[in-house]
Amino acid sequence: MKQYIIRRLLQLIPTMIGISIIVFAISALVPGDFITAKNSPTMTLEKAEQLREIYGLDKPVVQRYFTWIGNMITGNMGDSLQHKQPVTKVVNNYVWNSFVIAFFSLLLSWLIAVFAGVFSAKFQYSLFDKLVTLFIFLCMSLPSFFIGLLFILIFSINMGIFPVGGMTTAGLGAVGWEHIKDVAYHMFLPTVVLTMLSTGSLTRYFRTGMLEVIRQDYIRTARAKGLKERTVIFKHALRNALLPAITLLGFELPALFSGAIILEKVFIWPGVGQVYLESISVRDYPFMLGFTIFLAVLTLLGNLLSDVLYGVADPRIRLK
């Protein structure tokens, strides 16, 4: 196992090099830079040149790539041009706001998906199953921004139950328990939307897994023994149906930290996704590049984690 993990980690190196080259090349294609994007009226040509020299934007592309990659290897992602702080610090400032939403929607969507999946498999072809199936497809087809906007219009503006956006009530300055309640109140709608987005495919996954399992002989045996139906379904069947889902946890890893770019924009949530979107529009290269690489690393590690978990969960799988 240890050998397998080490080999996989070594294999990540060429992939990472490839990713870094593509990401850097794309960003180098962008005409204009942080200085032009700022579009300041007091900016003279000379001053712009000076600033470019300070930020190192006047060097040739290849040289900039090697400087950047050299820094990245030592863990130095550089300073965000916009926030005037190290990229890692900016990420750290905002990523937890995104994490809260992602974490709760992960919990909720797994909970809903397990129950909906189990029951719609148990009562296959029933009305409930049909409704769940339709719901699954609707969730899988949701344009996130549209549903976010729609919810804000219905629940926040017309019904006035939830705030229009943001993370805290402006000027409230609450601390402690009050602060937590305020944030929970603000995060309700974005969390619901994010949950809907991921529940669809998860439910489908559990439903299929469950359908496969309850057809197996050992389930018939369990029933023949006279066990209660609840014990058969939730103890004997669910355990095996959940097993392959463990690999999905690995794939969820990047989503926990990546921030929901579009939803955060719609709900004006101060998460890392919104900061990232902003960094693209103002050409804040260090942040844009650093965070993109961060996401890619998370994806790769998530894939590795899911493979390892699969080997741990299912003894029939031998990792070599």
Added chain:
Amino acid sequence: MSVEVASLEKNTKVSVKQPDSPWRAALRRFTRNRLALMGLIILIFMFLICFIGPLFSPYVLNDYDLEVKNLAPNAAHWLGTDKLGRDILLRMMLAGRISLTVGLIATGISVVIGATLGALAGYYRKGVDTFIMRTADIFMSLPGLPILIILGAILSDLKVDASDRIYFLMLIIGVLGWTGLARLVRGQILTLREMEFMQATDALGLRDRRKIFRHLMPNVIPIIIVSATLGVAGAILYESALSYLGIGVVPPIPSWGNMISAANNMIDFRKRPWLWIPPGLCILITVTAINLIGDGLRDALDPKMKNR
């Protein structure tokens, strides 16, 4: 239990009759799937409205008429008008043309790249395989939406003309989406190439190109069809998200996504929901329909999944 026995009996009866061709059997399975049929009908309906509907509209695209600006839905303008007095229904139908076309062509690009590279990797194995699949790994680990947003921003910077932009958009979405299919096709080809009919093609001394495209590819067409259908749904969602952010299809050309960006204006968002809700529903309905069809096709074309 009793249900299973009944269905078994039915199956044996069917097999006594003249066996169907695989495609005919798939068609029969597909038409029995009510959700998938519903999806197909909705999608056809959507295409008809978008491509033929505008011919019956009394209005012309980009026909500014400030005297009728910001009207709520009424008899003359079924879905109202926007701030320039343009008819929303007409714009929405034309936007549908754009969004559907972008989705279809972007997926077409993904399929051509994915199927070809997957087949090459599976057929030649060794170095070719390693190279192609490593590249696929790299593309798969790129964060999709962020890269699309960066590329969209580049298109804006390059001041690409609004109508040329659509082609670049198709290309970008298409090029980033080939990896999934490539993996599937490669896996299939790896097993198929060891089968006896391939030995026959060896014996006949066929050229590689003929072997791959004439003898191997037809066997993976079912996977390609399913993956392409689901791909169109994804591509439409990507396009709409980019257009909503203002870096996909840009005005004056309408697309469902950029019509929704009307909601970025607080007054339009609150007071004039007819500007942005109908196009949003169009996206939702179309993508759901396509997903239903794709799922029905998967059940119909993949005999292993028949029972689900």
